[in-house]
Amino acid sequence: MPVGVTLISIPDHNRVRRHGLTEVGAVYMCNGCKKPIYIRYSNALSSGNDVHAQDAFQVQRVRPVLKTGNVKSKNVKRDIEEALDCYSVEAWNGFASLCRRTIQSICDDHDVKGKAKVEKQVQTFTDNYDLDDEMKELLKEITLTGHDGAHPHLPAVSKERAEKLFAFMQEIVRQVYDLPSMLGASKKLRVDAVKEKAETKNQPVAA
16 A cells, blocks of 8 residues: 655755755655655745745655565565556556566466466466456456556556556455465464363363
8 A cells, every 4th residue: 555755854954055956855765665765846945044845746656565475476576576666656557567467477376377378377367266256357457457558559557547456456465365374374373272272171180
């Protein structure tokens, strides 16, 4: 999900006045990835010990967070990271193309190799893992949008489409990786609880 920023560094008013600057910048930290975000202000006025700036424009977008803690595949993680890099610089076509590539890597991670067209690969993946209709539609939409992003003769991917695509990718990662991991952990907790109860029951009673 999109995250905010924290102000780290502001212009020195003495230097702004000395050099007669009318444009300044400030450095913020992305609260998600902890990396710097540089924001420029095109109208800066020095007054006393302060610098008053307005008309801000962002040099780099805040990088969104898509948690991949339960993703073990290095290829899937790499593709997701590259997709997010594209998103952060508003490269919507590149973002869509890499989301499509991520889906292919997810299929490959589940032993559905990409020897045919991506649509066939995704169809085999959904059949093998008995995914519901909603998941099938999500995968289809991601694949189609990524196809648009990769081919100049097709509609370009807009910011609005990219934002929807990001939400779709979050849901795919949640259902394919996060839910199975949580279910596995829950089952293990119950097995451990049953085992602990049995061991307690078999302990001799103190005289």
